[in-house]
Amino acid sequence: MARSLGHDFFDRPTLTVARELVGAILEHAPPGGPRYRVRLVEVEAYVGDGSDPGAHGHGGMTARNRVMFGPPGHLYVYRSYGMHTCLNVVTERAGRCAAILLRAAEPLEGLEAMRANRGGRQGPELTNGPGKLCAALAITLDHYGSSIETGPVSLLAGPRPGPRVGVSRRIGLSKGQEHPWRFFDADSPWVGRPRTPLRVLRRR
């Protein structure tokens, strides 16, 4: 059984956490519902400390992004384009603004429910984008601020050695493109937008 990741795992430099998160297991165990499990294959780091104009929180704390400034290991969920939901996990100690966007994953458990949540789609279309991932796992704005240590959403360490991790620029930004802060499994077909990696990290 995989060990669960606690707040201490996220209380470290965001880029380190992001690259170690590739290959980890994301679980959603709603009370009375089917248990969802996926293996993360694509994430992006956001750091609102002034160096990253692409980050929510870059311009200071607001009602929407306040959890990004709070303690690590909590969920930052936001609505995108008025209709989609995206899931982040907060990193670094309270007072710093940083989080990791979970962009794509490989389904492991709860496939039937995911398929139903995604209008009958199958394969990579199930979970190969941040909005699709939340829809498949039934993650909503109600999960805003919840702790990964108390659930219902939690993270588990992936098997070692980890995958080869590709690094590229982030997706969909009009600002902050200068930072190569997207990390993905270089060999996984479940990655949303394949991109030639700027470089590949070998992990143990």
Place this chain on the structure above:
DNA sequence: CCATAGATCGGCT
């Protein structure tokens, strides 16, 4: 496969 338009609305200027 690639490019583009439209949906839809909260947060921010």
Place this chain on the structure above:
DNA sequence: GCCGATCTATGGC
């Protein structure tokens, strides 16, 4: 008012 950390359908090559 403007504009997204997006997704889907559609049309072209």
